Amino acid sequence: MNKQNIVVLIGGIFFGFGLAYSGMAKQEIVLSFLQLKDLGLIFVMGGAAFVTFFAVNVVPRYLKAPLLGGKFKPRRAPLSRNVIIGAVIFGVGWGISGQCPGSAVASLGTGNLPILVGLVTMFIGAYIRGLLDS
Amino acid sequence: MFPLGIEPYLIGGLLIGVGVSLIYIATGLHATQSSFFTTTLSWFSKRKHFQKESNIQERKWRLFLAIGLIIGALIHTLTLSPTGFWITSVQIWRLALGGLLVGFGTRLSQGCTSGHGISGLASLSTTSLCAVIVFMGIAIVTANIVQILGVSP
Numbered sequence: 001m002n003k004q005n006i007v008v009l010i011g012g013i014f015f016g017f018g019l020a021y022s023g024m025a026k027q028e029i030v031l032s033f034l035q036l037k038d039l040g041l042i043f044v045m046g047g048a049a050f051v052t053f054f055a056v057n058v059v060p061r062y063l064k065a066p067l068l069g070g071k072f073k074p075r076r077a078p079l080s081r082n083v084i085i086g087a088v089i090f091g092v093g094w095g096i097s098g099q100c101p102g103s104a105v106a107s108l109g110t111g112n113l114p115i116l117v118g119l120v121t122m123f124i125g126a127y128i129r130g131l132l133d134s
Numbered sequence: 135m136f137p138l139g140i141e142p143y144l145i146g147g148l149l150i151g152v153g154v155s156l157i158y159i160a161t162g163l164h165a166t167q168s169s170f171f172t173t174t175l176s177w178f179s180k181r182k183h184f185q186k187e188s189n190i191q192e193r194k195w196r197l198f199l200a201i202g203l204i205i206g207a208l209i210h211t212l213t214l215s216p217t218g219f220w221i222t223s224v225q226i227w228r229l230a231l232g233g234l235l236v237g238f239g240t241r242l243s244q245g246c247t248s249g250h251g252i253s254g255l256a257s258l259s260t261t262s263l264c265a266v267i268v269f270m271g272i273a274i275v276t277a278n279i280v281q282i283l284g285v286s287p
Binding site for chain 2 (some may be wrong): 049075080088089090104105114
C-alpha cells in the first residue's frame with residue numbers, strides 16, 4: 001500500500017464515520033429529508049462542502065502542491081445535456097430509495113446487508129451507462 | 135423542521151469535509167464516490183468506456199476510499215451509534231430500482247451527492263450547482279410522490 005492509498009483510506013474512514021454519524025447511511029433518514037419532514041440533512045452536504053471549500057480554494061494559496069505530490073485542481077466540468085439528464089435520473093433513484101453512492105457503500109459498515117441489493121444494481125446501472133457510450 | 139436537532143447533521147457533515155479535505159491536501163485527489171462503480175468495472179469489462187486510462191489509474195485508490203467508508207461507518211456503529219448494527223426496512227424493490235437509476239444517472243451526470251454536492255460546490259462549479267439543484271429537486275418530488283402513493287416503508 002503506497003502513501004497515497006493510506007491517506008485515501010484514512011480520509012475515507014473520516015468520510016464514512018461522518019456519513020454514519022449524520023444518519024445519511026440510513027435510508028429512512030434520507031427519505032424523511034426528501035419528504036421535507038426533517039431538513040437537517042442539508043447541513044451534511046453544506047458542512048462538508050464548507051470545509052472542503054477551504055481545502056480547495058484557500059490551502060493552495062499557501063501550499064504549492066499536494067503534500068504527496070501531484071497537482072491542485074478544482075473539480076470543474078463543462079455543463080452538458082448529459083449532466084442534467086443524469087441528475088434527473090439520479091434524483092428519481094435517490095427519491096425512490098434514499099440511497100446515493102457514498103451513503104450506500106458506508107451503509108454496509110452499519111450492518112445493513114439489504115443495501116447490497118442497491119449496490120449491485122448501482123454497478124449494473126453504471127455498466128449500462130458504459131454500454132450506451134459509443 | 136429539525137426533529138432530531140441539527141447537531142448530528144452538522145458534525146457529520148464537518149467530519150466528511152475533514153476526510154475529503156485531508157485527501158485533497160495530501161494528494162490533490164477529489165474523494166468522490168460514483169466514479170468508483172466505473173473504475174471498478176474496468177477490472178471486469180474490456181469495453182473502451184471502462185478501459186480509459188484514467189479509470190485504470192484511479193481504480194485502486196477508489197477501492198481504498200470505498201473500504202475506508204465501510205470501516206469508518208463500522209467504527210461509528212461499534213462506538214457512538216445509539217442503535218448499533220441496523221438494517222433498513224425500506225423495501226428491497228425500492229433499493230433495487232433506486233440503485234439502478236442512481237448508478238446509471240450518476241455516471242451519466244458524472245457526479246453524485248459527493249462529486250457534485252461536496253467537491254463540485256466546494257470548487258464553485260456552476261455545472262455542479264445546476265446538477266445539485268436538479269437532483270435534489272427531482273428527489274424531493276419523487277420521494278413525495280412515492281409517499282402519496284402509499285408506499286411505506
